[in-house]
Amino acid sequence: MSTVIWKQLPIGVCWDLSNADFALYATQRDWSRLAVEASWEAHSGVTFTGWQQCTNAPNYYGIRISVEDSAATGPHTQGLGTMLNNVVGGMVLNFTFRNWSPSCIGREEYCIRNIAAHEFGHAMGFAHEQNRPDTPSSCNEPAQGTYGDTLIGAWDLASIMNYCNPDWNGNGQLSTTDIVMAQMFYGPK
Template identity: 90%
Template structure:
């Protein structure tokens, strides 16, 4: 479980989409089929791990929306605190409105409810540093995944925990080369990693084949090992 797997060499970047059901929302893929065929798959991207703490988090929202979605913002922050922060040495700070500071160090979150695109990040880890639209959440679910209407807290918490895994540098579990094709039919998607940790993990919060969507917002034992490997213990 704690043994580090083979080092791979695939640093393809792109958008990571997550859906309220663990499936691709149908948005544009980060890499073409030709690229996927020629790319080794990974788990964590070691070149984009954050080196300084705390990592800032801010919301690219108008004053009105920042106030309107106070409860949803709180659910998101609590989900990250109960998952990645609770089980590793990573620290996030801020969670206020974004400014135009040119040297801002951290993750900027915006909101979108588009039928074409689900919540996503544009890359992994430090690739998101001070990127407008680097992380996108959905708080309303009128167009994308309307099955979340009436259970918004559940969906928002699960989305936040999953997407912050990407923000820490962790790729989708089904992107690994040892993904069992007979039991996991979800296609590889988004940015690839270069490091595998432990055995392929069905229970990973980053695995679309997990029968519990986004792991119900909970890290698996392997997720915790991975987080502590790169970010230390709390």
């Protein structure tokens, strides 16, 4: 959604976790950061910084990440792009998968990386691909979340933002059109 693209880079990232959970999830937090570096940062001019525990700074500029395992809500964002600026629970990731997507147990790194790459697409301002008006009838996934206001290229089955992608969350990899989109709004690397 063009109206919520971050204008100032880098974008801060912090974790809304207790001291104990921040330490407990060090590996999972690292997988999340590495997934974002290998996807959005590797293919565009966007940069994320910080990746530490959140403080209560009233003028914090960035994304606050919570971690929970809710079967009802799953990983998600509370909007797109700058709608997440300094919002507690603006992004929610899952590191345990006991309640939501138990099929990820035993392959946590794969799931955490793919989910982080997808959710950071939302954090950059990008909606689900299946929300587009030109989504073909072969895609049975319902529209979900905020709609965008700008279409980039043709409908993209391979998009990391497309629930109909046969590779779950694009296996954490951006499609060619995802890269064009990221560079359109955040410039080249």
